Amino acid sequence: MTENAQKLATGNRLRDGVPVYFAGAGTWSPKVNDAVLVEADAAEALLEEAQTGEKPLPAVGVELIEAVREGKRIVPVTLREKIRAFGPTTPFRIS
Amino acid sequence: MYRYDEFDRRFLDERVAQYRGQVARRLSGQLTEDEFRPLRLMNGLYLQLHAYMLRVSIPYGTLSSDQLRMLAHVARTYDKGYGHFTTRQNIQYNWIKLEESPEILADLATVEMHGIQTSGNSFRNITTDPFAGVTEDEIEDPRPWCEIIRQWSALHPEFSFLPRKFKIAVSAAAKHDRAAVKMHDLGLYLRRNEAGEVGFQVLIGGGLGRTPYLGLALREFLPKRDLLAYLEAALRVYNQYGRRDNIFKARIKILVHALGIEKLREEVEAEFDASSKDGLELPEAAVDAITKQFTPPSYADAAGDDAILQRILAADPLFARWVKNNTHAHKVPGHAIVSISLKPPGRPPGDCSASQMEAIAALADELSFGEIRVTHEQNLVLPHVRKAALHELWLRLAEAGLGSANIGLASDIIACPGLDYCGLATARSIPIAQVLGERLAAREEAIGKLAIKISGCINACGHHHVGHIGILGLDKNGEEFYQITIGGSDDEHAAIGAVAGPAVAAKDVPRAVDRLIDAYLHLRRGDERFPETYRRVGMNPFKEALYAAG
Numbered sequence: 146m147t148e149n150a151q152k153l154a155t156g157n158r159l160r161d162g163v164p165v166y167f168a169g170a171g172t173w174s175p176k177v178n179d180a181v182l183v184e185a186d187a188a189e190a191l192l193e194e195a196q197t198g199e200k201p202l203p204a205v206g207v208e209l210i211e212a213v214r215e216g217k218r219i220v221p222v223t224l225r226e227k228i229r230a231f232g233p234t235t236p237f238r239i240s
Numbered sequence: 241m242y243r244y245d246e247f248d249r250r251f252l253d254e255r256v257a258q259y260r261g262q263v264a265r266r267l268s269g270q271l272t273e274d275e276f277r278p279l280r281l282m283n284g285l286y287l288q289l290h291a292y293m294l295r296v297s298i299p300y301g302t303l304s305s306d307q308l309r310m311l312a313h314v315a316r317t318y319d320k321g322y323g324h325f326t327t328r329q330n331i332q333y334n335w336i337k338l339e340e341s342p343e344i345l346a347d348l349a350t351v352e353m354h355g356i357q358t359s360g361n362s363f364r365n366i367t368t369d370p371f372a373g374v375t376e377d378e379i380e381d382p383r384p385w386c387e388i389i390r391q392w393s394a395l396h397p398e399f400s401f402l403p404r405k406f407k408i409a410v411s412a413a414a415k416h417d418r419a420a421v422k423m424h425d426l427g428l429y430l431r432r433n434e435a436g437e438v439g440f441q442v443l444i445g446g447g448l449g450r451t452p453y454l455g456l457a458l459r460e461f462l463p464k465r466d467l468l469a470y471l472e473a474a475l476r477v478y479n480q481y482g483r484r485d486n487i488f489k490a491r492i493k494i495l496v497h498a499l500g501i502e503k504l505r506e507e508v509e510a511e512f513d514a515s516s517k518d519g520l521e522l523p524e525a526a527v528d529a530i531t532k533q534f535t536p537p538s539y540a541d542a543a544g545d546d547a548i549l550q551r552i553l554a555a556d557p558l559f560a561r562w563v564k565n566n567t568h569a570h571k572v573p574g575h576a577i578v579s580i581s582l583k584p585p586g587r588p589p590g591d592c593s594a595s596q597m598e599a600i601a602a603l604a605d606e607l608s609f610g611e612i613r614v615t616h617e618q619n620l621v622l623p624h625v626r627k628a629a630l631h632e633l634w635l636r637l638a639e640a641g642l643g644s645a646n647i648g649l650a651s652d653i654i655a656c657p658g659l660d661y662c663g664l665a666t667a668r669s670i671p672i673a674q675v676l677g678e679r680l681a682a683r684e685e686a687i688g689k690l691a692i693k694i695s696g697c698i699n700a701c702g703h704h705h706v707g708h709i710g711i712l713g714l715d716k717n718g719e720e721f722y723q724i725t726i727g728g729s730d731d732e733h734a735a736i737g738a739v740a741g742p743a744v745a746a747k748d749v750p751r752a753v754d755r756l757i758d759a760y761l762h763l764r765r766g767d768e769r770f771p772e773t774y775r776r777v778g779m780n781p782f783k784e785a786l787y788a789a790g
Contacts, residue, residue, distance in 0.1 A: 157287055157291075159266075159267070159273075159338065160267060160337065160338055160339045161291060161292070161337035161338060161339065162287055162288070162290070162291035162292040162336070162337065162338060163290070163291060164289070164290060199269075200269040200272075201266070201267065201268070201269035201272075201273075205273045205287065206273075206287065222718075223718060224659065224668075224715075224718070224720065225289070225659060225665075228289060228659060228660060229289045229290065232290065233290070233660035233661060233670075234660055234668065234671055235588055235660050235668075235670040235671050235674060
């Protein structure tokens with residue numbers, strides 16, 4: 146585990162596949178900054194809460210990932226999750 | 241081109257209606273994700289990093305202009321305005337919404353397209369030479385055989401749940417393999433026997449991924465009439481003995497090397513002998529009926545086109561370079577096969593915008609009998625262009641951003657979507673391709689033919705094992721590293737590249753590739769291509785260059 150890293154719950158929105166982040170109280174947001182960030186010892190409870198609610202859940206493939214606070218921003222730790230949160234590093238361009 | 245009959249159309253319409261119901265039940269919560277996932281995958285819908293991804297099948301890489309216009313429509317209406325042509329001669333859309341996917345499949349069905357069997361443990365798209373039917377070096381057109389295999393294998397009840405996916409490629413050019421046949425689970429080369437009859441050499445057990453192998457000869461000559469019976473026998477043996485306990489050992493290549501080719505051959509031949517009377521012997525009339533659908537177009541008399549072309553070539557060196565690199569000899573005098581590069585240096589390889597697709601469709605209608613091919617190198621082909629029309633074609637392609645004269649050169653890089661899009665990837669591919677393409681474009685004419693292939697993970701969708709220079713992205717403790725292989729090839733001299741040594745950091749890849757190319761230019765004799773030089777001198781000089789200090 147990365148030093149100072151906390152955990153958040155993320156998945157992909159069922160209806161369109163957009164990465165979403167559990168924002169508490171049954172809500173999900175496409176903005177990683179809205180995520181509820183918890184310490185490791187509270188992570189499993191967060192995951193359980195994120196997967197509770199009326200079916201179908203708004204998100205699929207829900208899992209915990211590591212993230213850190215950088216000032217006012219929440220930034221995922223791994224490159225994969227950064228790309229999920231902020232988009233491809235190579236947007237399509239036409240000359 | 242093959243056109244659907246009433247049975248095909250009705251089946252596809254019913255499939256769309258079935259899928260529409262499945263999506264509705266998923267969105268309402270009647271189906272769980274575990275229940276729904278196999279259903280969407282059977283229709284080509286994956287869930288990737290940013291959205292759903294739809295993979296649309298392009299059987300043996302052949303498209304009509306109407307189909308390409310529909311692919312443009314899907315890109316513009318349901319995606320972000322572009323699609324990505326793949327190394328499987330298919331197209332993928334990276335930004336699809338589940339709730340819109342039934343409508344997409346309904347739209348595709350109107351032009352006889354779908355995403356069936358672009359996922360799952362069954363037959364995948366049958367692939368072939370993109371120059372099929374028009375190249376002068378082929379024995380005969382392989383597409384009717386691809387279509388026969390497609391019809392036999394589509395939703396085959398016995399083989400819908402194989403141990404793992406199964407890929408078949410067919411090539412008809414005895415001396416030039418443009419279909420990477422030896423890298424397939426089962427490969428077919430059309431060939432003549434000593435009596436002059438045309439049949440197939442059958443190869444089995446090729447594949448890339450984490451355990452790369454070249455296919456081995458299973459049968460040196462198979463009469464055409466026995467094709468399906470023999471394929472059925474091979475698949476039965478695989479279905480019976482292939483491993484299902486370990487996904488990494490489930491491909492037929494693992495079975496071939498576990499049993500040994502001799503034992504596997506015994507099993508297949510025994511099954512073939514026992515079952516070849518099951519009605520699979522191909523009736524000549526049925527073969528003829530399908531072959532007729534691939535009748536060549538009515539070419540104009542273009543006897544004077546060569547002289548016209550020569551005059552323009554002499555006056556326009558940039559055009560002459562494009563003709564040299566992007567056209568191929570056609571079997572009809574006065575015509576050319578044109579490759580359209582989807583690799584403008586610095587752009588994601590294989591990506592094509594909706595506008596570009598529409599421009600190509602219009603050019604195909606005007607200049608190539610409305611037909612387009614997709615290559616496993618992620619480019620497109622217009623197969624029937626009069627030489628007198630080449631200059632106009634080049635100018636109009638250039639207007640659409642498609643005028644790159646780099647087919648087969650260093651910036652014609654194969655790359656998978658990598659970690660920018662793919663849920664399986666461990667590192668990015670596209671940015672590496674972009675940097676290399678821009679860096680190498682200036683000197684690629686001096687370098688000559690060079691195949692650089694990049695994969696973002698060990699699954700090898702970017703075919704890195706068979707690149708002259710292969711680049712495999714890895715995750716090392718959260719950092720992107722790239723393992724470099726040398727000496728691979730996917731043509732008639734197919735070879736699996738050898739790992740050069742320790743992986744290099746992402747920032748060091750461009751310089752590493754530069755060093756390998758510099759070494760090649762120093763070592764090569766005459767017009768030797770990179771793999772030929774590698775075979776002659778071996779790994780050491782390249783390794784020394786790659787890991788030179790500084």
